Amino acid sequence: MASEHYVIIGNGVAANAAVDILRQGDPDSRITVISREFFPFYYRHKLRFVISEELQEDQIVVRPPAHYREQNIRLRLGQEVQRVDLKEKTLYLKHMEKVHFTRLLLCCGGWPRIPEVHYTYRHHFTIVKGLSHAREFKEKLAGVKRVLMVGGDLVSLRITETLLRMGREVLFLIDRDSFWPLTLTDEIRTEFAERLTKHGAEVLIDDEITGIEEVAGIEEGTSGYEVTTRREKRISCDLVGAFFGLVPNVEFLFSSGLDIDRGILVDDHLQSRNPDVYAAGDCAQIWNPAINNYWVSIGWENARLLGEVAARNMLGESATAGAPKESALDYEGLKINTSWWHIYD
Amino acid sequence: MTELNGIDVTFRICGAAGDGSLAAGSFLNRAAARMGYHIMNIDLYPAEIRGFGKSVAHTRISDRPVQTPGSLADCLVSLNDLHAITELDTLAEGAVILYDSKPPNYVEEDEAIAGFIEPGMIGYGIPLGELSSIATKSARSRNIVALGALSGIFHLPSEYLRDAIRERFTRKSEEIAESNIRAFDLGLEYANTRLVKADAIDFEERVPGARDDVVIVSGNEAVARACLDAGVRLYAGYPITPATKIMEILAKELPKQGGVVVQTEDEISAIGHIIGGGFAGKRSITATSGPGLSLMSEFLNLAVMAEVPVVVVNGQRGGPSTGLPTKTEQSDLNIAVFGGSGDSPRPVLAPADVTECHKLTVKAFEVAEAFQTPVILLTDLFLANRVEDITWPEGDLAIWGRYENRIADPVAAEDFKRFVITPDGVSPRSIPGTPGLHYPATGLEHDERGMPEYSPENHLRMTEKRYLKFNTLRDAWPAPVPEGADGELDVGIISWGSTIGSAREALEHLHTTDMNAGGLFPRLIWPLHEDALKEFSSRSRNLIVAEGNYSGQFANMVEAVVCREVIRITEIPAGPIPSERIIEVAGGLNR
Ligand SMILES: Cc1cc2nc3c(=O)[nH]c(=O)nc-3n(C[C@H](O)[C@H](O)[C@H](O)COP(=O)(O)OP(=O)(O)OC[C@H]3O[C@@H](n4cnc5c(N)ncnc54)[C@H](O)[C@@H]3O)c2cc1C
Numbered sequence: 001m002a003s004e005h006y007v008i009i010g011n012g013v014a015a016n017a018a019v020d021i022l023r024q025g026d027p028d029s030r031i032t033v034i035s036r037e038f039f040p041f042y043y044r045h046k047l048r049f050v051i052s053e054e055l056q057e058d059q060i061v062v063r064p065p066a067h068y069r070e071q072n073i074r075l076r077l078g079q080e081v082q083r084v085d086l087k088e089k090t091l092y093l094k095h096m097e098k099v100h101f102t103r104l105l106l107c108c109g110g111w112p113r114i115p116e117v118h119y120t121y122r123h124h125f126t127i128v129k130g131l132s133h134a135r136e137f138k139e140k141l142a143g144v145k146r147v148l149m150v151g152g153d154l155v156s157l158r159i160t161e162t163l164l165r166m167g168r169e170v171l172f173l174i175d176r177d178s179f180w181p182l183t184l185t186d187e188i189r190t191e192f193a194e195r196l197t198k199h200g201a202e203v204l205i206d207d208e209i210t211g212i213e214e215v216a217g218i219e220e221g222t223s224g225y226e227v228t229t230r231r232e233k234r235i236s237c238d239l240v241g242a243f244f245g246l247v248p249n250v251e252f253l254f255s256s257g258l259d260i261d262r263g264i265l266v267d268d269h270l271q272s273r274n275p276d277v278y279a280a281g282d283c284a285q286i287w288n289p290a291i292n293n294y295w296v297s298i299g300w301e302n303a304r305l306l307g308e309v310a311a312r313n314m315l316g317e318s319a320t321a322g323a324p325k326e327s328a329l330d331y332e333g334l335k336i337n338t339s340w341w342h343i344y345d
Numbered sequence: 346m347t348e349l350n351g352i353d354v355t356f357r358i359c360g361a362a363g364d365g366s367l368a369a370g371s372f373l374n375r376a377a378a379r380m381g382y383h384i385m386n387i388d389l390y391p392a393e394i395r396g397f398g399k400s401v402a403h404t405r406i407s408d409r410p411v412q413t414p415g416s417l418a419d420c421l422v423s424l425n426d427l428h429a430i431t432e433l434d435t436l437a438e439g440a441v442i443l444y445d446s447k448p449p450n451y452v453e454e455d456e457a458i459a460g461f462i463e464p465g466m467i468g469y470g471i472p473l474g475e476l477s478s479i480a481t482k483s484a485r486s487r488n489i490v491a492l493g494a495l496s497g498i499f500h501l502p503s504e505y506l507r508d509a510i511r512e513r514f515t516r517k518s519e520e521i522a523e524s525n526i527r528a529f530d531l532g533l534e535y536a537n538t539r540l541v542k543a544d545a546i547d548f549e550e551r552v553p554g555a556r557d558d559v560v561i562v563s564g565n566e567a568v569a570r571a572c573l574d575a576g577v578r579l580y581a582g583y584p585i586t587p588a589t590k591i592m593e594i595l596a597k598e599l600p601k602q603g604g605v606v607v608q609t610e611d612e613i614s615a616i617g618h619i620i621g622g623g624f625a626g627k628r629s630i631t632a633t634s635g636p637g638l639s640l641m642s643e644f645l646n647l648a649v650m651a652e653v654p655v656v657v658v659n660g661q662r663g664g665p666s667t668g669l670p671t672k673t674e675q676s677d678l679n680i681a682v683f684g685g686s687g688d689s690p691r692p693v694l695a696p697a698d699v700t701e702c703h704k705l706t707v708k709a710f711e712v713a714e715a716f717q718t719p720v721i722l723l724t725d726l727f728l729a730n731r732v733e734d735i736t737w738p739e740g741d742l743a744i745w746g747r748y749e750n751r752i753a754d755p756v757a758a759e760d761f762k763r764f765v766i767t768p769d770g771v772s773p774r775s776i777p778g779t780p781g782l783h784y785p786a787t788g789l790e791h792d793e794r795g796m797p798e799y800s801p802e803n804h805l806r807m808t809e810k811r812y813l814k815f816n817t818l819r820d821a822w823p824a825p826v827p828e829g830a831d832g833e834l835d836v837g838i839i840s841w842g843s844t845i846g847s848a849r850e851a852l853e854h855l856h857t858t859d860m861n862a863g864g865l866f867p868r869l870i871w872p873l874h875e876d877a878l879k880e881f882s883s884r885s886r887n888l889i890v891a892e893g894n895y896s897g898q899f900a901n902m903v904e905a906v907v908c909r910e911v912i913r914i915t916e917i918p919a920g921p922i923p924s925e926r927i928i929e930v931a932g933g934l935n936r
Contacts, residue, residue: 040464065464076460095459095470096451
C-alpha cells in the first residue's frame with residue numbers, strides 16, 4: 001500500500017473527512033489535497049459573519065495548513081485542476097504542472113446556480129460561495145444602501161438577516177422555483193414573505209427580472225442598477241445578490257470521460273465507473289437503490305459523511321452511502337424540511 | 346526585512362545561467378541607487394562552472410544605509426522554477442513570489458514553484474515567456490518582463506529602470522535596447538492591468554533623492570580602483586575565486602597608467618614578483634584567497650625579514666584547502682596573523698564594507714611603505730563580490746593616520762645602513778640604483794648594513810627592531826572608537842571585517858530595546874589596540890565576539906588581551922552571519 005498516492009480535488013468538508021480516514025488507514029501513503037481556493041479549510045456557513053465583520057477571516061478556519069504538514073499531507077492551495085486524464089492518471093493544473101495519482105477522490109463541491117433565464121445578467125450578480133466572494137461582497141457593501149436579493153435559498157435567508165442587521169435596505173424577490181433546496185408551496189412562500197417583511201425586508205412574490213442595467217448609484221460617485229421586472233416594476237438598488245442554490249461543480253471534468261449528469265455519477269460506494277476514482281460531497285450524484293435513481297445532496301454534514309464513506313472504500317472497505325438524516329428549518333415557527341441542509345447559527 | 350514605515354525590501358532573482366537573473370539584479374541595483382535608495386547586492390552561484398548551476402541576484406533596497414544584504418527575502422522572482430524552489434526557505438513571512446504563469450509545456454509534479462505557494466506567501470503569475478516573445482521574439486527577455494512587473498507591482502519608478510536597461514543594451518544596438526524596453530513595458534502593463542495587488546510592499550513611485558555621483562561597486566572593484574588611485578605599478582597574481590576580478594580589472598586599466606600586470610604560474614611566483622616590485626620602490630600588490638595565501642607564506646617571511654613593502658589582498662572563502670570556493674568565511678585570520686615562520690610580524694587590515702575596501706587598500710600601501718613591511722588586507726568572498734552604492738572617497742583618507750615614507754638621503758650615503766636601529770624601528774630605505782645606497786636584501790638574519798649576521802645579540806636586536814616598528818604602527822593608527830552607548834554596557838559587541846555590518850545592524854536593533862549596547866570594530870586587526878579592547882571590555886557586562894569562522898580566531902586573540910571569556914558567535918553559515926543571530930544571542934543574555 002505504501003506506493004499509493006491519493007489525490008483529492010477539494011479542501012472542503014468532504015475532502016477533509018476523507019483525508020482523516022485515509023491517513024489513519026494508510027499511514028505510509030502519499031496524500032495530496034488540491035484546492036483552487038487560496039485559503040485553508042473553513043466553515044462556509046460562517047461567511048456571512050465575515051461579510052458583517054463580526055468574525056475575522058482566521059476565525060472561520062477549521063484547519064490551518066500546519067495540520068497537513070504534521071500529517072504528512074501535501075496541501076496545494078490556490079491551485080486549479082483544469083483537466084483530468086484518467087488513462088494517464090494525471091491531473092493538469094492551471095499553472096502548467098502535472099500531478100499523478102493512483103487513486104482520485106473528487107470533492108470539488110458545488111457552485112452557485114444561475115438559472116438559464118437569468119444567464120444574461122450574470123455579470124451583474126453578486127454571489128457568495130467562497131471566501132473571495134465574501135470579501136468582495138463586504139467591499140461592495142461599503143457604498144451600498146439598498147440590496148436586491150433575487151432567487152432565494154437558505155444562504156440568501158441568512159445573508160438577508162445579516163444585511164438587515166447591518167442597516168441595509170433589502171428588497172427580496174422570491175423566485176418560486178429557486179428557493180432551493182426547498183420547494184415552496186404558495187402557503188409557505190407567503191408565510192416566509194410575512195416573516196421577512198416583519199424583519200424589515202421588502203418582499204416581492206410572483207415576479208421576475210426582465211432586465212438589469214448598470215446606472216449611477218444611489219450614493220453619489222457609486223454605481224448601481226436599475227432592475228425591471230415582469231410586473232413592470234422598476235427597482236433601483238446598489239447591489240444584486242443572486243441566490244439560486246448550489247449545483248455540482250463539474251464543468252472541468254466534462255472531458256475526463258467520467259459519467260456526468262448533474263453531478264459525478266457514482267454508485268452507492270461512491271465509486272465512479274473508473275475503479276480508481278471516487279466522488280463525495282456536493283459534487284457527487286449518487287446511486288440510491290431504494291429509489292432506483294441518482295440523487296444530489298447539498299449540505300455540510302452530508303458532505304462530511306460522504307467523504308468518510310468514499311475514503312473507507314478507497315482503503316478497500318465496503319461502506320455504503322445511506323441517505324443521511326434529514327434536517328428541518330425552524331424559521332420563527334415555520335418548520336420546513338431542508339433535505340440534508342443542516343441549520344447552523 | 347520589509348519595513349513598512351520606510352522602504353527596506355530584499356529581492357532574490359533566481360534562474361539558471363543564461364536566464365539573466367544577475368543582469369536583472371544589476372538593473373534593479375543601478376536604478377534604485379540612482380533614485381537615491383541604498384542598496385546591497387550579492388550574486389550567488391555554485392562552485393561549479395557557472396553554466397550548469399543556478400544563479401541568484403540578492404538585492405536589498407532601503408531608504409536608509411544598509412549594513413547587510415538581509416537574510417530573508419521579501420520577494421523571489423523565479424526565472425527557473427527548479428532552482429527557485431530551492432530558495433523557498435530563504436523567504437520572509439508574507440513574501441511575494443513572481444513566476445512564469447505560462448511556461449511553454451506542462452512540467453512534472455513538484456517542478457513548478459506555483460505548486461509550493463502557501464498561505465503566508467503571495468504569488469503573482471505573469472506570462473513572462475509569452476510577453477518576452479511578443480517583445481523580442483524570444484524568451485530571453487523574461488528577466489526584463491519580470492523587472493517591468495516588479496515596477497508595476499511595487500510602484501518602483503519605471504523611468505529609472507528603463508534607463509538602466511537602455512544604457513546596457515544600447516551598447517549592443519539601438520534595436521535590442523528598444524525591444525527590451527518593450528519587454529519591460531509589457532511586464533509593467535500586465536502588472537498594472539491584470540494583477541490584483543495583495544502585498545504590502547509599496548515604493549509609491551518615490552525617488553528619495555536622485556543621485557548622479559553614486560556608483561555601484563563591489564568590494565573587488567573598489568580594491569582595483571584603489572590600486573589605480575594609489576599609483577600601483579605592478580600587479581602579479583594567479584587567478585582564484587574570489588580575487589580574480591581584481592586582476593581582470595587591472596589587466597585592462599593598469600597598463601593605461603603605465604603599470605604592469607603579470608599573470609604568474611602560481612601564487613609563489615606572484616608574491617615573488619611583487620617583492621621584486623616593492624624592493625624596486627614601486628607600489629606592488631597581489632590578490633588571492635586562502636589556498637594562495639598558504640603558498641605565499643614563505644615569501645611573506647622574506648618581505649618581513651628584508652623589510653620590503655608589498656600588499657597582499659586575501660579574499661577569504663570557506664576552507665581549509667579548496668574548501669568552499671564560492672562561499673564566504675572569515676577563517677584566514679590565523680594564517681594572516683600567525684602564518685609566518687619565526688617571529689614574523691605583519692600588519693593585517695580588514696575593511697568592513699565596499700567603501701572601506703577602497704580606503705584601506707590605499708592605506709595598506711601607505712602602511713607598507715612607511716613601515717617597510719608586507720601588509721595583508723583581509724576581505725572575504727561576501728565583501729569582494731557584494732555590490733553597494735557608494736561615492737568614491739576623496740581627500741587623503743587621514744582617518745586612519747598619516748604616515749611618513751622614509752627614504753634615505755643619498756647625500757648622507759657614506760656607510761649606508763639600510764636597517765639602522767632607530768627610536769621607532771623604521772630605517773630610511775633606499776631605492777635600488779641610487780648611487781651609494783645599495784645594500785643586500787636578504788632573508789638571512791642581518792646586521793644594520795644588511796650583511797648576514799647570526800649572533801644571538803644581533804638576532805635579538807633586529808627582531809626587537811622589527812617589532813618596534815610594528816608597535817610604532819599601532820601607535821600611529823588611531824585606536825578604534827567605540828560605537829553605540831557610553832558608560833556601562835549590558836552587552837558589548839566586538840567584530841571585524843564584513844561581519845561588522847551585521848553587528849552594527851544588531852546594535853541598531855538593540856538600541857530600540859531597553860538594552861545598553863555598544864560595539865568595537867577594529868580595522869587594524871594586527872597589531873591589536875590592546876588598551877581600547879581592555880577599556881571596552883571593562884565597560885561591558887557581557888562581551889560578544891562575532892565572526893565568520895568556526896574556531897573563534899579573533900575571539901581567541903581578544904580573550905588573550907582582555908583576560909576573560911567572551912561570548913562567541915563563531916559561525917560558518919556559508920554566507921554572512923545574519924544580524925538576527927547576534928540579536929538573538931544578545932537578547933538572551935543576563936544583564
Ligand atoms: C454561504 C454558504 C452557506 C452555507 N450554509 C450552510 C448551512 O448552514 N448548512 C449546511 O448544511 N450547508 C451549508 N452550506 C453548504 C455547505 O457548505 C456545502 O454543502 C459543503 O461545504 C460542501 O462541502 P464539499 O466538501 O462537498 O465542497 P466545498 O466545501 O464546496 O469545497 C469544494 C472544494 O473544491 C475545490 N475545487 C473546486 N473545483 C476545483 C478545481 N477545479 N480545482 C481545484 N480545486 C477545486 C474548492 O476550492 C473547494 O476547496 C453553505 C454553503 C455556502 C456557500
